[in-house]
Amino acid sequence: MVTAIGGPRILLRQLRETMAEPLASQDRLDKIVDLIAENMRADVCSFYVLRDDGALELFATHGLKREAVHLTTLRLGEGLVGLIAAEAEPLSLQNAPEHPSFAYRPETGEDPYFSFLGVPVLRAGQTLGVLVVQNQERRAYGEDETEALLTTATILAEMVSTADFDSLVKPGSDIDLRRTRMFNGVGFSEGIALGQVVLHDPRVEVTNFVADDTDAEKVRLEAALKTMRVSIDDMLNSGDMQIPSDHREILESYRMFAHDRGWARRLEEAIDSGLTAEAAVERVQNDTRARMLRQTDPYIRDRLHDLDDLANRLLRILTGDGTAAGKDLPENAILVARNMGPAELLEYDRTKLRAVVLEDGAATAHVAIVARSVGLVAVGQAENIVSMSEDGDDIIVDGYTGAVHLRPSPDIEATYVDKVRLSAKRRAHYAALKDKRAVTRDGIEITLLQNSGLLADMGTLEETGAVGIGLFRTELQFMIASKMPRVSDQVELYSEAMRLAGGRPVVFRLLDIGGDKVVPYMRSMAEENPAMGWRSVRLALDRPALLRTQVRALLQAAKGGPLKILVPMVTETAEFLKVKRFILKECDRLPRLGFPKPSEIEVGAMIEVPSLIFELDRLLPETDFVSIGSNDLIMFLTAADRANPRVAGNYDPIARPRLKALKMIVDAAGAYNRPLTMCGELAGRPMEALALLAIGMDRLSMGASSVGPIKELILGLELGPVRRAMADLLENGTREDTPRELLSEWAERQRLSL
Ligand code: PEP
Ligand code: MG
Secondary structure (H helix, E strand, O other): OOOOOOOOHHHHHHHHHHHOOOOOHHHHHHHHHHHHHHHOOEEEEEEEEEOOOOEEEEEEEEEEOOOHHOOOOOOOHHHHHHHHHOOOOOOOEOOOOOOOOOOOOOHHHOOOOOOOEEEEEEEEOOEEEEEEEEEOOOOOOOOOHHHHHHHHHHHHHHHHOOOHHHHOOOOOOHHHHHHEEEEEEEEEEEOEEEEEEEEEEOOOOOOEEEEEOHHHHHHHHHHHHHHHHHHHHHHHOOOOHHHOOOHHHHHHHHHHHHHOOOHHHHHHHHOOEOOOHOOOOOOOHHHHHHHHHHOOOOOHHHHHHHHHHHHHHHHHHHOOOOOOOOOOOOOEEEEOOOOOOHHHHHOOOOOEEEEEOOOOOOOOOOHHHHHHOOOOOOEEEEOOOOHOOOOOOOOEEEEEEEEEEEOOOOOHHOOOOOHHHHHHHHHHHHHHHOOOOEEOOOOEEEEEEEEEEOHHHHOOOEEEEEEEEEEEEEEHHHHHOOOOOOHHHHHHHHHHHHHHHOOOOOOEOOOEEEEEOOOOOOOOOOOOHHHOOOOHHHHHHHHHHHHHHHHHHHHHHHHOEEEEEOOOOOOOOHHHHHHHHHHHHHHHHHHHHHOOHHHEEEEEEEEEEHHHHHHHHHHHHHOOOEEEEEHHHHHHHHEEEEEEEEOOOOOOOOOOOHHHHHHHHHHHHHHHHOOOEEHHHHHHHHHHHHHHHHEEEEEEEHHHHHHHHHHHHHHHHHHHHHHHHHHHHOOOOOOOOOOOHHHHHHHOOOOOOO
16 A cells, blocks of 8 residues: 555645645645645645536646646536535445546546545535545555545635635636525524625634644543533532423433444544644534435434534533524624524514524414514524524525525525515505404404514504404513513613504413423433423412513513413313412402502413313303413424424424314303403414414404405405305215315405415
């Protein structure tokens, strides 16, 4: 075997010097391939760069004909070079021409070379190009040589991403890394946003690649690994983590990787080849990301994501870098993340944030609801977008269709600028409807209400013409605060909300925290099934001081006027009665504390837990009104987690069994003469809203942006015949069509705008 002259460390040092020399870009690249060839005793060293049109262009060579540079191209997947680029895996061959993928390029004068070693040049797992060495003689390249070439490729990747490199790119083409990309996600919150990427988990910038002292780098790595292992163990051993949960499972998987000898060995090998500890982590992370981008098995992809997160942690320990929350945002910031909780989203400066794009997520997850309620455009399930984005990249998010355009071309941008104008027109069209009553063509009046939770979204009441706030999610104030809001803070928010409502009714829902609504300053227990755990009214009843503070704040905020309080997640009548009595008792105390009693106090129950449907005859007489939370109710009826994108969309919420359950509530509320509102996300989606109207509902509460479209639907609708057809479908077991099919047919017949 031929051994390399001076080994990889010498080469790296030479490369570092070459990078710093005042050379023209092509000269620098030529010198680099010369140095690699010399150091590895290779007859040929070539560097191919992946262009945005999918071609791999020869950018520099030592040993092949110089005339071929910038002329020879291979397609992705074509030839050995194309294969390496497509699979992002090294390839080492003793007899290259025999390989089925070998492609002969006469202009390069390549025929006499038998041995071939090629490695992908990666950045964040994406292929930037391919680096190849070749020898005339048949020889096997050792693993250490593959490793050395991979290390060299890490340095080249840095060079490709610098502005200096741009002068080498032919006019009219670009490197693939900067290619425009489109993602077909799912729209969570409507609207169009144009802006710049802010990575929620920002990439740690490694600036120092070449180690001066390999032993010292190993010591740094070992210390960082130790710090990381200890911090994971601490998290796992903390009291909160003693119960099995998703979070615990992730930490367990972190711990497994953190102690994995294979991973540590790969990191050490990368240091051995001359890299600093952080560059070594990035090198190994690149391989993980490349595998992640090509992995289709969701379980394995999740584990690779965990390993990627862990590498980020390690990089942060090594470089001392922080995370994105709290940092200064650019104007028109668009947050890109794998996933995040609603509280994390609310930590950002909302005056600059325009949109959020997630790789995971589901439309009824609270992060999506919060995005809607604070007026952010949101798209979820944009696969792999985190790896493909860089901080500061231009991005367009279309919350109507779920499309996300990263680094859009000027024509796409122009189209969207038009679309924004058009959506402004659409808004103007809906605004023109705002003073119209929502009455169907056959004279049935529907009450349209708006969901809210922050003062920021109260202002839209004037624009939408909704007749009140059907659901004020009081927990949002708790989620954005850094410490528990005091009574005075709460009184201020509630009275300001009532003032902004200008006499329209506001239904205040008592705190609904727990599950995925995390309040940072409250110790929460890790639970295996948080959605079915210690949340909402269960938590409030266990923490009477918390409940009392809120109830007092609401009673005081009413300032002697009427007050409506909604109790969330009621599971049985007795639970509702407990809260109601609690409220009435507090109300009786008001005069003694020097405050007037509300002129009228109404207490309602949310129907979100299925078993309550079978106790409506006991519950309804005790309530003043009821409200259906379809997000939770449908989740529990279908046993499909609303926050889990793999199952959240699997079952049609308006399929027969769900509609029948909803109809039971509608009928009972009618029989007991209790106002019934739908305040879950179903109410704001045209087809689903039509289904609700068809089963007899007439009060819908929804996000502000849905009020106009739903009103337009109602104004064009003749509801009577649709109600009769739906009653027939639900009662007559012999009909084959689904409710959705039936409604589509009616929508077409009546030319409804869905
Ligand atoms: C619901 O569950 O439908 C609801 C309105 O409450 P939330 O989405 O806040 O859980
Ligand atoms: Mg709910």
